[in-house]
Amino acid sequence: MSRTRFFDEAGAAVADVADGSTVLVGGFGMAGMPVALIDALIDQGATDLTVVSNNAGNGDTGVAALLAEGRVRKMVCSFPRQHDSWVFDGLYREGKVELELVPQGNLAERMRAAGAGIGAFFCPTGVGTPLAEGKETREIDGRTYVLEHPIRGDVALIGAHRADRMGNLVYRKTARNFGPVMATAATTVVAQVGEVVEVGGLDPEAVVTPSIYVDRVVTV
Amino acid sequence: MSRTRFFDEAGAAVADVADGSTVLVGGFGMAGMPVALIDALIDQGATDLTVVSNNAGNGDTGVAALLAEGRVRKMVCSFPRQHDSWVFDGLYREGKVELELVPQGNLAERMRAAGAGIGAFFCPTGVGTPLAEGKETREIDGRTYVLEHPIRGDVALIGAHRADRMGNLVYRKTARNFGPVMATAATTVVAQVGEVVEVGGLDPEAVVTPSIYVDRVVTV
Amino acid sequence: MSPSRPLTKQKMAALVARDIPDGAFVNLGIGQPTSVADHLAPGTGVVLHTENGMLNMGPAAAVGEEDPDLTNAGKQPVTELPGASYFHHADSFAMMRGGHLDVCVLGAFQVSATGDLANWHTGAPDAIPAVGGAMDLAIGARSVFVMMTLFAKDGSPKLVPECTYPLTGVGCVDVVYTDLATFDLTPDGVVVRETFGITPAELAGRLDVLRS
Amino acid sequence: MSPSRPLTKQKMAALVARDIPDGAFVNLGIGQPTSVADHLAPGTGVVLHTENGMLNMGPAAAVGEEDPDLTNAGKQPVTELPGASYFHHADSFAMMRGGHLDVCVLGAFQVSATGDLANWHTGAPDAIPAVGGAMDLAIGARSVFVMMTLFAKDGSPKLVPECTYPLTGVGCVDVVYTDLATFDLTPDGVVVRETFGITPAELAGRLDVLRS
Numbered sequence: 001m002s003r004t005r006f007f008d009e010a011g012a013a014v015a016d017v018a019d020g021s022t023v024l025v026g027g028f029g030m031a032g033m034p035v036a037l038i039d040a041l042i043d044q045g046a047t048d049l050t051v052v053s054n055n056a057g058n059g060d061t062g063v064a065a066l067l068a069e070g071r072v073r074k075m076v077c078s079f080p081r082q083h084d085s086w087v088f089d090g091l092y093r094e095g096k097v098e099l100e101l102v103p104q105g106n107l108a109e110r111m112r113a114a115g116a117g118i119g120a121f122f123c124p125t126g127v128g129t130p131l132a133e134g135k136e137t138r139e140i141d142g143r144t145y146v147l148e149h150p151i152r153g154d155v156a157l158i159g160a161h162r163a164d165r166m167g168n169l170v171y172r173k174t175a176r177n178f179g180p181v182m183a184t185a186a187t188t189v190v191a192q193v194g195e196v197v198e199v200g201g202l203d204p205e206a207v208v209t210p211s212i213y214v215d216r217v218v219t220v
Numbered sequence: 221m222s223r224t225r226f227f228d229e230a231g232a233a234v235a236d237v238a239d240g241s242t243v244l245v246g247g248f249g250m251a252g253m254p255v256a257l258i259d260a261l262i263d264q265g266a267t268d269l270t271v272v273s274n275n276a277g278n279g280d281t282g283v284a285a286l287l288a289e290g291r292v293r294k295m296v297c298s299f300p301r302q303h304d305s306w307v308f309d310g311l312y313r314e315g316k317v318e319l320e321l322v323p324q325g326n327l328a329e330r331m332r333a334a335g336a337g338i339g340a341f342f343c344p345t346g347v348g349t350p351l352a353e354g355k356e357t358r359e360i361d362g363r364t365y366v367l368e369h370p371i372r373g374d375v376a377l378i379g380a381h382r383a384d385r386m387g388n389l390v391y392r393k394t395a396r397n398f399g400p401v402m403a404t405a406a407t408t409v410v411a412q413v414g415e416v417v418e419v420g421g422l423d424p425e426a427v428v429t430p431s432i433y434v435d436r437v438v439t440v
Numbered sequence: 441m442s443p444s445r446p447l448t449k450q451k452m453a454a455l456v457a458r459d460i461p462d463g464a465f466v467n468l469g470i471g472q473p474t475s476v477a478d479h480l481a482p483g484t485g486v487v488l489h490t491e492n493g494m495l496n497m498g499p500a501a502a503v504g505e506e507d508p509d510l511t512n513a514g515k516q517p518v519t520e521l522p523g524a525s526y527f528h529h530a531d532s533f534a535m536m537r538g539g540h541l542d543v544c545v546l547g548a549f550q551v552s553a554t555g556d557l558a559n560w561h562t563g564a565p566d567a568i569p570a571v572g573g574a575m576d577l578a579i580g581a582r583s584v585f586v587m588m589t590l591f592a593k594d595g596s597p598k599l600v601p602e603c604t605y606p607l608t609g610v611g612c613v614d615v616v617y618t619d620l621a622t623f624d625l626t627p628d629g630v631v632v633r634e635t636f637g638i639t640p641a642e643l644a645g646r647l648d649v650l651r652s
Numbered sequence: 653m654s655p656s657r658p659l660t661k662q663k664m665a666a667l668v669a670r671d672i673p674d675g676a677f678v679n680l681g682i683g684q685p686t687s688v689a690d691h692l693a694p695g696t697g698v699v700l701h702t703e704n705g706m707l708n709m710g711p712a713a714a715v716g717e718e719d720p721d722l723t724n725a726g727k728q729p730v731t732e733l734p735g736a737s738y739f740h741h742a743d744s745f746a747m748m749r750g751g752h753l754d755v756c757v758l759g760a761f762q763v764s765a766t767g768d769l770a771n772w773h774t775g776a777p778d779a780i781p782a783v784g785g786a787m788d789l790a791i792g793a794r795s796v797f798v799m800m801t802l803f804a805k806d807g808s809p810k811l812v813p814e815c816t817y818p819l820t821g822v823g824c825v826d827v828v829y830t831d832l833a834t835f836d837l838t839p840d841g842v843v844v845r846e847t848f849g850i851t852p853a854e855l856a857g858r859l860d861v862l863r864s
Contacts, residue, residue, distance in 0.1 A: 325533030
């Protein structure tokens with residue numbers, strides 16, 4: 001009955017991701033990272049992707065593996081440089097991947113704006129820094145703000161803790177991070193979860209992502 | 221230890237509300253309405269108030285009683301006219317209270333902006349209607365938006381279900397409504413709750429208003 | 441084949457309910473639109489949203505079982521269905537404004553041929569204006585259905601070339617359900633989908649929007 | 653009375669911890685600022701925020717008790733204290749940007765006399781820039797404390813008349829804690845609060861910001 005569709009394996013849930021898509025990828029480091037969905041996307045073959053995620057891959061798996069296969073045209077992230085981001089670092093130095101560096105809060109708020117129907121917003125973060133260069137600024141009540149625009153995804157791949165059969169999601173501890181925001185900002189939202197419970201199995205007061213935002217759920 | 225202060229009666233919690241204050245009042249109809257705090261504010265005597273609330277009082281109690289005492293200079297709300305809003309209706313027709321009518325979602329989003337440090341935002345709601353008259357508009361990606369500014373409170377009076385001794389809050393069903401947003405948007409936030417539980421008595425995954433936003437808690 | 445008489449309010453609500461897709465997320469406005477819920481067949485998976493912060497709202501609460509903390513947008517006591525969720529007002533209106541609701545159903549004073557909606561204010565000098573969530577719904581839902589009588593008590597049409605009442609939203613209405621006919625508002629103009637107790641020719645004779 | 657030798661990293665962290673008011677909501681940046689937590693006396697009621705969505709974060713997780721779903725901003729496994737709460741990234745940064753944190757403690761490459769902060773990018777052509785939440789914290793917290801050595805390895809001061817590295821935020825730093833001195837950045841200029849293993853006169857001789 002629910003509009004949300006449930007899958008036993010990740011491949012079918014990402015089968016229709018098109019070349020050139022903007023893909024929002026949840027997680028902060030490995031917490032909340034939808035590893036199974038990214039692996040499935042690697043197998044699936046879509047290329048020329050724009051990937052929006054806080055980091056630019058760790059080690060040789062997940063987003064790093066997607067990058068290593070040359071499938072990412074552009075990364076939009078706040079913190080690409082990490083001790084284990086050698087795949088991104090190499091591609092970036094060779095000029096083989098574009099980078100849009102966004103302050104972490106602006107990354108979150110720009111996706112929230114996309115999900116909330118906000119056309120643009122005046123933000124105090126980054127004013128006077130290179131990351132605001134070329135952007136419109138305005139003084140409001142004595143403070144300077146820079147105009148920031150929404151970031152929308154064609155697809156969001158997120159990790160959650162549990163879903164119910166309606167498609168409602170709950171997360172676990174700091175693995176919540178970008179998942180709830182990305183779920184509002186993409187045309188198609190795919191969540192990997194540890195467990196699917198029956199309708200009524202989640203506390204309505206504690207649902208974090210309501211079913212309206214969730215198109216597909218994969219149990220891993 | 222917590223910065224949040226706990227009170228057994230409402231009077232002490234609103235004792236310092238100054239004349240001329242902007243007071244955010246939670247609730248949607250009577251659900252989530254902080255009746256004890258409004259009653260205490262009536263007793264306290266502050267006047268020349270701007271009250272921001274979804275409605276403009278029901279019957280002869282609460283916000284209606286505050287209005288009846290001539291203590292409200294201006295109402296900022298989305299839906300003043302109700303079957304039992306005779307107090308506001310009379311004062312408005314006599315020109316004794318100013319009204320800023322705001323679409324309900326803009327009311328919520330403008331307070332969210334205040335709490336989130338957003339200077340202003342382009343919003344599609346109300347474009348081409350009398351409620352957007354005189355406001356700046358802009359076309360973004362083919363759609364017209366109107367620029368909306370934050371609404372900040374000096375004080376927020378909200379109703380919640382339970383607090384813990386840190387000041388974390390949970391709500392109950394649709395009584396949640398404006399409380400969580402108003403708690404982020406005011407200098408001093410006063411919550412009336414049905415019960416205070418020990419620290420650790422609320423599920424950290426289900427806390428709706430984190431303690432950082434809550435200055436005073438009154439058990440009623 | 442058009443029925444031989446105008447639709448009752450209940451039949452109009454049933455007609456709207458029939459056009460709501462299975463599994464849709466739907467907001468029903470205050471007043472007559474609320475009655476659409478009574479006609480949604482069980483098992484369609486339609487999920488009702490209420491602007492005051494809930495998905496999967498259930499029917500009105502039975503007498504004696506009202507919960508003051510659980511109401512709909514009209515402040516009437518309602519119930520919770522399994523799989524419900526609660527959220528605060530900024531999140532609820534982000535859901536509306538962000539285009540996540542499939543359908544909303546609203547009442548109207550007037551609708552224009554190009555889909556402008558007027559339903560919040562008569563503009564009368566002594567009227568106390570109240571807008572609530574109408575403007576947010578009008579521009580937010582993917583499809584906006586209007587339910588109204590086709591003619592006002594004074595006989596003037598409510599589907600008009602241009603609204604004379606203050607607007608709620610511009611170019612936002614998709615389908616207009618009335619007692620006498622259902623209209624699709626398309627980029628090519630007003631299309632009569634069905635008539636009830638009136639012939640298309642009679643209808644055209646009484647509506648400027650069909651004569652242009 | 654100034655101690656006779658420069659502060660160790662641990663002593664600098666203790667000094668910062670001492671200046672954090674009881675009950676404050678505090679964000680400790682990645683790296684050296686994280687060590688301030690070790691010096692917060694029990695019972696002060698200080699609540700730690702981590703940008704990845706948590707209030708009342710506890711100390712690092714013990715070996716063998718790490719939870720991959722519970723990390724700090726540096727992606728290190730941490731713990732949860734009673735009274736904690738979790739929230740998503742947009743809410744976490746709304747809390748930061750909205751001015752709700754009392755104090756944040758950050759490292760720096762350079763700080764200017766007027767409180768400009770440079771801590772995210774050396775500007776070197778082959779450097780890969782990474783900003784994380786630094787810009788949001790810099791402009792968001794009510795008080796911004798910086799911890800750094802006063803001089804770079806090449807002997808050049810890091811408290812400077814004007815930053816040469818790309819900025820993180822403009823006019824945002826309130827107090828600078830270094831191994832050799834603590835500085836208040838006031839509207840009237842840089843004020844030396846305390847020196848460690850160096851005399852105020854020696855300090856003035858080595859810092860342009862004290863000679864203007």
